[in-house]
Amino acid sequence: MKLLMIAGMGESVALARELSVIEGHEVICVTEGRAVARAEPPVKIYDGVFQTDADFARYIADERFDMVVDAAHPFEARFGTIARGLELPYLRVTREEWTPKQNEDWINVASMKEAVAAVPRAARVFLATGRGSVHAFKERADAYVMCRQLEQHERAFPLDNGAYVFGAGPFSVTAEMQTFQTLMVDFLILRNSGSVQGRSKVYAAGNLGITIIMIQKTDVGVPQFQTATILDVAKRVADCANH
Template identity: 35%
Template sequence: MRILILGGTGEASALARGLAGTPGRDVTLSLAGRTASPKPEPVPTRTGGFGGPEGLARHLAREGIGLLVDATHPFAARMSRNAALAAAQAGVPILALRRPGWARQQGDDWTQVASMAEAAAALGPAPRRVFLTIGRQEVAAFAAAPQHDYVVRTIEPIGDALPVPRLTRIRARGPFDAGTEAAFLASAGIAVLVSKNSGGAATYGKVLAARRLSLPVVMVARPDKPAVPQVPDAEAALALILSGELPPRG
């Protein structure tokens, strides 16, 4: 059986590692291409888009894909919609790997918002030093609140043309543990964090660090995703696939 994993997450890589070399399965991992130097993977990879749901449906049919796994980022709403539509058009089973989101714990000071625009507004009128942990694609939304000093940490470089006047750029690749994050937040004089509710352990260190330092967090809620068969982690996805009990065709 040929399996296409839509990836870009740790769970996608973990599933690819689990499936690599298993008999009777030909696995390809598809990456969006936003990271110039992705980590090596144990299965063949492809990079770039498909041309919308129709293009992905044609790819599924042309390559004889027997299972489509949507293991994209929790905020990759468009890709998940395209995957669900393409699976339905091509009549291919689809399985979504969706990690649970974070829940507010005792000691957390969260303001929960539905969008980046709401996050910028939630920072308030008084100037603050803000740590943006949202990825480089979303930084421009904070041009609406130019009174703040922003610090953004990304894997890839950010262009100089962003309309955010006071922006400190840091390039680094995680994961970062809570101790490292707490030391950084304190040394950088951060007053508030802005984070996507990505879930998972890999980036939870910043949430733990904010709790330790009693720093407020503006937490952006996840977008809605299509209703397709889903599992919470790579282990569950691997067990289901190896059992041969595939979800219904899309």
């Protein structure tokens, strides 16, 4: 069975390893981020670039995959949407979203635009939403914006009032608390990915009384029968192979 895995969530590497050792399975990964590729899962990783949606659909057809397992980041749906439009067995990997703990002050929003609007004037904001989200603050010169980057680089920060913060995870709760205190963070903005490792920053913000602006995931329209938890994926793949 030739399996295409769309990688992106933190569990992708372990999942790729689990699927690759099933006898008779060949697993090839495509990824919408470099983190999975850096982790070197024990499978082949496609290192090309899909310029258009049609390029990706053509790749799936040309490689004659038997099934697609979509383990992309919960907020990434481009490749999965294309794959679902093809006549192939498809499975979207899911995990539970975070819920607020008693000491955590959450503001739930539906988009980055709403997150920016929820930030009061002159606040110090820590973004855990990626470099591209910094531009959402281009009209908010009053706010000081900090954006975490996992890899060191020399790119200029795109806003006059702010800076990149460099550091490679995983980050402990204690380390996140130290970072937030040093940077005098008032607000933390992040997406509700449900990642176990990623939640350390939420715990840290709660411990320090920092307000958390949580962008909630939107429904990408995947039917229930095409979803599986991380624990169930291997069984579902094996069931598909046996039919």
